[in-house]
Amino acid sequence: MDMLCTLRSATETQLQALRKAPTRLESFLEDEEDFGDAKGAAFLELDIGEAWHGLQFLLTGTAWEGTPPLDFLVRGGEDVGDIPSDEGTARVFDAASVKALAEALKTVSEDTLRQRFDPARLQAEDIYPGTWEEEEPAEDVDPLEELVSYFVELRKFTAAVAKRGHALLVHIG
Template sequence: MEMLCTLRSLTEAQRDALLQAPQRLEEFLDDEEDFGDPKGGAFLELDIGEAWHGLQYLLTGTPWEGKAPLDFLVRGGIEAGDIPSDEGTARILEPAQVKALSVALREVSEDTLRRRYDPAEMQAQDIYPGTWEEPLDDTDPLEELVSYFEELQKFVGQVTRRGAALLVHIG
């Protein structure tokens, strides 16, 4: 089973609706409109696919730990509640946490990411998807992670400027 990561901005009304009805996570993720927001606020979304765990490792140097706010892909925020197990996990970062994350991401250099990239160690640490030493296609995993990181920096900056919360869904 693939484990993919989607990041999505949340208005206050959307955050409250999701926290009150976490079983509606799939409906929320599929909704192109205004789930729980009577004002119909447009959302921002970034799909980082299977790169989430590699990014976690490059940002923190660990598979499942690290210091906040850079450990946000696997920890932190508010658990969205009891979601069906086949839908994965969902956590919500409040606007102040998103702002701190934006600042922290701007302070991470591409050089730092490149220095931390170690396919053999990532394989040994069982960093998902586990194809670091032998990629499945012609894509350079490091270049893909750096590209996702740049998109992540932009995305979190946009969410911050909106003053929105952030949903981190891995499923």
């Protein structure tokens, strides 16, 4: 089973609804409408697929640790619950945490990420999906360029969520 990561904005109203009924988490993630928010504000969503663990490593230098807020893909936030249908979990970061994250991501340069990229180390650290040392990457995609591209999108996304004053839900499943 692939482990994919989706990030989604959530208003304070939605966050409160999820806290009261975590069983609705799956519905919230699949809903094309903005459930639980009478204001009808459109949500923002970013799918970073399998790049989540590589980004975690490039941002923190570790597989599962790191310093907040840059370790947000695998740690921190408030646990919202499990999703039985995909065996995934979700954590949510409040608006203040999202703002701090957006500011922290601004300080990370693409050059820094490029310098940290070491396929042998990613493989040794068992960074998902574990195909870092393949001679010919699947679909002729350069893994480093793919990670940098996702990083650029992640930085834009968190800035937009922070600007709205929304919370951020991180789902890996």
